[in-house]
Amino acid sequence: MSKKMHIQMTVNGEEQEFLAEPRELLIHTLRERLNITGPHIGCETSHCGACTVTINGKSVKSCTMFVAQANGAEVTTIEGLGNPDSLHVLQEAFKEHHGLQCGFCTPGMITRASKLLEENPTPSEEEVRFGMAGNICRCTGYQNIVKSILAAAEELNSAKEAAQ
Amino acid sequence: MKDEVTREERVDALGGMGCKRKRVEDARFTQGKGNYVDDIKLPGMLFGDFVRSPYAHARIKSIDASAALALDGVIAVLTADDLRPLGLHWMPTLAGDKQMVLADGKVLFQGQEVAYVVAKDRYIAADAVELVEVEYEDLPVLVDPFEAMKSDVVLREDLVGEDGSLPDGAHGPRKHHNHIFTWEAGEKEATKQVIDNADVVATETMYYHRTHPCPLETCGCVASMDKVNGKLTLWGTFQAPHAIRTVVSLISGIEEHNIRVISPDIGGGFGNKVGAYPGYVCSVVASIVTGVPVKWVEDRMENLMTTAFARDYWMTGKISATKDGKITGLDCHVTADHGGFDACADPTKFPAGFMNICTGSYDIPTAYLAVDGVYTNKAPGGVSYRCSFRVTEAVYFIERMIEVLAIELDMDAAELRRINFIRKDQFPYKAALGWEYDSGDYHTAWDKALKAVDYDGLRAEQAQRVEDFKAGKTRKLMGIGLTHFTEIVGAGPVKNCDILGLGMFDSCEIRIHPTGSAIARLGTISQGQGHATTFAQILATEIGLPADSITIEEGDTDTAPYGLGTYGSRSTPVAGAATAMAGRKIRAKAQMIAAYLLEVHDDDVEFDVDRFVVKGAPEKFKTMKEIAFAAYNQAIPGIEPGLEAVSYYDPPNMTYPFGAYVCVMDIDVDTGEVDIRRFYALDDCGTRINPMIIEGQVHGGLTEALAVALGQEIAYDDMGNVKTGTLMDFFLPTAWEVPNYETDHTVTPSPHHPIGAKGVGESPHVGGVPCFSNAVNDAFRAFGLRHTHMPHDHWRIWKTANQLGLHG
Structure with a gap:
């Protein structure tokens, strides 16, 4: 087997350090090495987005990234977005607007949506649909996902306005 | 005591039936805390992975696993020879056929399981798969069922006698060595007579292409044999956990009480996760052999290529009518491509599922259906992809035939439907192919739908568009797709519905806790349908405790009562009924307790939302919460302590949901x-x-x-290679391609279901497919198109336009 690499990364704010084969996929690092099982494996070819995480401020499909490529990176998964006492606005919105059914795409979907709303805090419906096109859902038909994201955007914006 | 809370407030506080209760499942899913099979991690767990055939039809000359076994971390490589002494190299299918677990001398489809590697992690397993050397001798490939029925090539030597004779299959006599069964319904001769003598006959052949349910989570399992206690625990993506337990027991010889099957959270099923797959059997064997847990999870390509295709029906129809459009007869012949093994997931007596619902929503006096199942070199499966057994095929068939008949009659397709609908006063309606439709009000639904979309306005706009197109003012045509579907779901009555001999009842067991909360366990298993939310709502209304105080648990065969699982829209019709009936048993006992507490006769109290009240004296009452406590706290003469109930519900009939759909689309003739x-x-x-x-x-x-x-298919080339094995080629729509839908409803309760519910999860798929397809076909009707096959991807639509001469 190939030689192991020394890897260091920050995942959801926690420092992680370990030895790994460079070919190890980041999704396996997260799920099997670090027990962060929110991101899921749906296709292993970058099509479905169930494995979406945020790396250094960008949405990335972790099923097609080697852990070696993530060396030194800052990684955020669904587990880093909110916690049971204080859910992320998107987590609340998905619950409120029935934006999920089987739940398998949901962590990737919400993680991507959180980035989308940072990139574009006031998206139109069309922009949401385009911005989420890398994440596949087999259950909802997207209508309520789009609704959830638009509602979350509104919520975030009114909170921002109130703060100003 | 004055009750300051109004009755309406008490109803609202329950969160019972009819309210838009938020889902209780969502807290864990939105936080990434679902527990799917690939999230399960056990100490010492090994990983299984398959060596698969690159050929669609080949003899196996040799398998050499020595290089794989020499790899550090590889524990074992299983082949058919290893499974043969256990009798596990083949397994029974749900359709009465048998299927190779690992290739026994030959392979019958590309991707077939040849050897099973067990290794310390999934990377080593994948490396080892590459190191297993298999020598193949390729054989002639049959991918066309019509060719297969003529070919000298024998696909299943195991089903041909040594003297060349053809023993009967599970469903009767076979006509050819690649033939599986002929299944018939209705009156053959009478239908022929009617059609031969009819004013008008429309004939069409349509191919309902092969596709795949493709849930976002693939199939997988973790098998864990505890050799100390002799217990096997099997976690997996099972839509029918109890049936899996029984199957595992029958084929492994482990007694059923020593097997615990657990379906954890399931990432979508859509029919893909009903059957038993070689991966499950191999994982169980591997765990028994090694004594440690073994995990197997298929990747997306394996999922699309090997587990559970859907459809693949060639359907030829003849429909006859009077000159003014009254339908007189229907004839349907299907050539069904089942692949290398007949592994269709249908009730035993229905090898073509409920294809005999193909008279649809229409009062058709005479009909005949014949289905021929055929072996080919394609993957086995034949599952119901988001539908009750073969109902999508049936509804697509009749809804296309109606459109073709409308063309033949030069009639409006909406009007043709209207004059042929089964009338409300005809229910219960005995259809020509055998089913008794329980209820319906098709005209009301149809009129509401046409009014909502301004149907006449749409037709006028379409006519103008055709004029504009002909005048060179636009390159876009407009299609109006219509569908009125009738489904048949909720399988089903034990008298005619079973799978592997297991009657298709379902079950619910309720335990009320002393403080007035409860747990209910069911024989079904949610894969996203939200059972934990909705079944609690049924119970809240039935037993008067808040839905928020009721836990719903499914999927653990050690705790849940026996049931046949979730598919075919059967959860609400069958387990939902069991839930209501078990709730009523709770209520019956609660009534006796209440009467005792209120010191009146049982008949003198009545149920009111969340309590029993003394008739005529509503100020005298005991709430269900009080009654629950009394059940555990008081010695009541003649009544056992506790408050529990179980119900096994055998439905008297199927349920028949229906709907009216309209699709309006623009089609770019130049790009498709x-x-x-x-x-x-x-x-x-x-x-x-x-x-x-x-x-x-x-x-x-x-x-x-x-x-x-509009695009999703499992396509094969002539060599039997799967051309759509990844999500690059297999179409899953994204948010970008999908429109917003307008939803509406009418309510015609099922007369035989305890709460009148019929099931809905599959209706939109069943009705949606013909509606989209009819819209595409309709767009070209003015230019002479009668029928074009699905899937209507851009290329095929462009080709249709081209063949009609629309590209100048």
């Missing part, structure tokens, strides 16, 4: 691109338990219908 301008879906699923969840189911089902109608 489709723009769905509007989709209106009216569903009648009887009593509505949770409108929010119903709407979500409709959105999802329509989107899967859009996928199937």
Whole structure:
């Protein structure tokens, strides 16, 4: 087997350090090495987005990234977005607007949506649909996902306005 | 004591049937805390992976696993020879056939399981798969069922006698060595007579292409044999955990009480996760052999290529009518491509599922159906992808035939439907192919739908568009897709529905806790349908405790009562009925307790929302919470302590949800691109338990219908290579391709279901596919098109336009 690499990364704010084969996929690092099982494996070819995480401020499909490529990176998964006492606005919105059914795409979907709303805090419906096109859902038909994201955007914006 | 809370407030506080209760499942899913099979991690767990055949039809000359076994971390490589002494190299299928677990001398489809590698992690397993040397001798490949029925090539030598004779199959005599069964319904001669003598006959052949349910989570399992206690625990993506337990027991010889099957959270099923697959058997064997847990999870390509295709029906229809459009007869012949093994997931007596619902929503006096099942060199499966058994095929068939007949009659297709609908006063309606439709009000639904979309206005706009197109003012045509579907779901009555001999009843067991909360366990298993939310709503209304105080648990065979699982829209019709009936048993006992506490006769109290009241004296009452406590706290003469109930519900009939759909699309004649301008879906699923969840189911089902109608297929080349084995080629729509849908409803309760519910999860898929397809076909009707096959991807639509001479 190939030689192991020394890897260091920050995942959801926690420092992680370990030895790994460079070919190890980041999704396996997260799920099997670090027990962060929110991101899921749906296709292993970058099509479905169930494995979406945020790396250094960008949405990335972790099923097609080697852990070696993530060396030194800052990684955020669904587990880093909110916690049971204080859910992320998107987590609340998905619950409120029935934006999920089987739940398998949901962590990737919400993680991507959180980035989308940072990139574009006031998206139109069309922009949401385009911005989420890398994440596949087999259950909802997207209508309520789009609704959830638009509602979350509104919520975030009114909170921002109130703060100003 | 004055009750300051109004009755209405008490009803609201329950969160019972009819309210848009938020889902209790969502807290864990939105936080990434679902527990799917690949999340399960046990100490010392090994990983299994398959060596698969690159050939669609080949003899196996040798398998050399020595290099794989020499790899550090590889524990074992299993082949058919290792399974043979255990009798596990073949396994029974749900359709009465048998299937190779690992290739026994030959392979019959590309991707077939040849050897099973067990290794310390999934990377080593994958490396080892590459190191297993298999020598193949390729054989002639049959991918066309019509060719297969003529060919000298024998696909299944195991089903041919040594003297060349053809023993009967599980469903009767076989006509050819690649033939599986002929299944018939209705009156052959009478139908021929009617059609031969009819004023008008329309004939069409349509191919409902092969596709795949493709849930976002693939199939997988973790098998863990505890050799100390002799217990096997099997976690997996099972839509029918109890049936899996029974199958595992029958084929492994482990007694059923020593097997615990657990379906954890399931990432979508859509029929893909009903059957038993070689991966499950090999994992169980590997765990028994090694004594440690073994995990197997297929990747997406394995999923698309090997586990559970859907459809693949060639359907030829003849429909006859009077000159003024009254339908007189229907004839349907199907050539069904079942692949290398017949592994269709249908009730035993229905090898073509409920294809005999193909008279649809129409009063057709005479009909005949014959289905021929055929072996080919394709993957086995034949599951019901988001539908009850073969109902999508049946509804697509009749809804296309209606359109073709409308062309033949030069009639409006909406009007043709209207004059042929089964009338409300005809229910219960005995259909020509055998089913008794329980209820329906088709005219009301149809008129509501046409009015909602301004149907006449749409037709006028379409006519103008055709004029504009001919005048060179536009390159876009407009299609109006219509569908009125009738489903048949909720399998089913034990008298005619079983799978592997197991009657298709379902079950619910309720335990009320002393402080007035409860747990209910069911024989079904949610894969996203929200059972934990909706079944609690049914119970809240039935037993008067708040839905928020009721836990619903499914999927653990050690705790749940026996049931046949979730598919075919059977959860609400069957387990939902069991839930209501078990709730009523609770209520009956609660009534006796209440009467004792109130010191009146049992008949002198009545149930009122969340309590029993003394008749005529509503100020005298005991709440269900008080009654629950009394059940555990008081010695009541003649009544056992505790408050529990169980119900096994054998439905007296299927349920028959229906709906009226209209799709409006623009089609770019030069690119073949489709723009769905509007989709209106009216569903009648009887009593509505949770409108929010119903709407979500409709959105999802329509989107899967859009996928199937407009591009999704499992395609093979002539060599039997799968051409659509990844999500690059297999169409799953994204948010970008999917429109917003308008949903609507009527309510015609099922007369035989305890709460009048009919099931809804699959209706939008069943009705959606023909609606999208009819819209595409309709766009070209003015230019002479009668029928074009699905899937209507851009290329095929462009080709249709080209063949009609629309490219100048």
